[in-house]
Amino acid sequence: MNPAIAAAIGQLRAQSSDGVCAYVYDLASLQAHARWMKSCLPQGYELYYAAKANAEAPVLQTLAPWMDGFEAASGGELRWLHEQQPGRPLLFGGPGKLDSELAQAVSLPDCTVHVESLGELQRLARIAASASRTVQVFLRMNITVPGIRDTRLMMGGKPTPFGLDEDALPQAVQCLRENPRLRLEGFHFHLMSHQRDVAMQLELVQAYVRTVVLWRERYGLDVRTVNAGGGFGIDYADHANSFDWQAFCEGLRELSLPERHGLRIRFEPGRFVSVACGYYVMEVIDIKRSYGEHFAVARGGTHHFRTPAAQSHDHPFHVLRGDGAPTLLQEKVTLVGQLCTPKDVLARGQAVEALAVGDCLVFPLAGAYAWNISHQNFLMHPPPRMVFLEPGAVPPTMPASHEVALTA
Ligand SMILES: *Cc1c(COP(=O)(O)O)cnc(C)c1O
DSSP, rough: OOOHHHHHHHHHHHHHOOEEEEEEEEEEHHHHHHHHHHHHHHHTTTEEEEEGGGOOOOHHHHHHGOSEEEEESSSHHHHHHHHSSSOOOOEEEEEEHHHHHHHHHSSSTTTEEEEHHHHHHHHHHHHHHTTTOOOEEEEEEEEETTOOOTTBBBBBBOOOSSSEEGHHHHHHHHHHHTTTTTTEEEOOOOOOOBOOHHHHHHHHHHHHHHHHHHHHHHHOOOOOEEEEOOOOOOSSSGGGGGGHHHHHHHHHHHHHHHHHHEEEEEEOOOOOHGGGGGGEEEEEEEEETTTEEEEEEEESSSTTTOOHHTTTTTTOOOOOOOOOSSEEEEEEEEEEEEETTOOOOOEEEEEEEETTTTOOEOOSSSSSGGGGGSSGGGOOOOEEEEEEEEESOOOOOTOTTTTOOOOO
């Protein structure tokens, strides 16, 4: 395990009489990852961060130098991003935008609205006109891409609340023509999540560009940008098998799409950016046996870390041994939290070398869709500690006993 994380957990352990329960974020690795993602992308491509994955202020601050902007999926996120990252370009997407949220977006100078329906386009037109402000608009389109398999991960090409069907486009174009306060800048597509297939993703990007080039001609539009969404997938069981960003970027380079079509192409990933920087840490409170199976009950649970429940998977983990003599040796154990529900399971029937009360269970890949998707108030347990390890705070060789500068 990352020595900086182990050192931070060592310090948390020393500070806690009631068992460690914390999120620890490695901002140095987040910074390195974001820098790498940006450096792989060819000319003509932009990178936005979908803040709904994890909008903690230090995460946004660490990402800011490597991102072209941020994507918000609600008025709340939009306000937060504007406060945290003033002056940065913002994108505002998602279904069910309120009039007040659209007005908020219209009032921000650097906010682009991703319109999800004809009704929303009409409301936005009215709001922009009454505010006497011009607003940059992308139409989110729900298209079918021939030859792309319909998988569980597919969010487009079938009935969804997201985006406009292609047959609504003539009406949308008409509405844009009648409302000069709306400036159509581009089209937005986000058809897949958990995508791990580079070849398929390259096909999708090409299909989006082909489609936009066609629409541009058919409707006489001056559209310069394609937002090709996020959804780059993580393999939680085998992180090395996650989406191959580098191969994808090399594939993009060969396609020369921006050069050939006079377009900018934008991505807005969330999970792939921040997932690896976060660790959820639970100290084992109790080890018990029930009908022949072992359970480790640890401090915290799915009310802090809903990811295993949301993904219906056994989350990977490390054991950070404490001083206690092991209760379990070479056994299988189910890792649970403190909630009075049988669903509070983080991993089932997992082999461990050794485990004792007082050991810490460390769940990696907890930096996206983790704390912020959890039902925190259920059972009124206190929240986890939030620890952000600043880049440069911990030399990689530091021994586990060393004091670490923690910002909690
Ligand atoms: C959630 C979302 C994203 C980010 O998805 P990831 O799977 O986290 O990359 C990007 N765009 C839209 C429209 C989204 O709803």
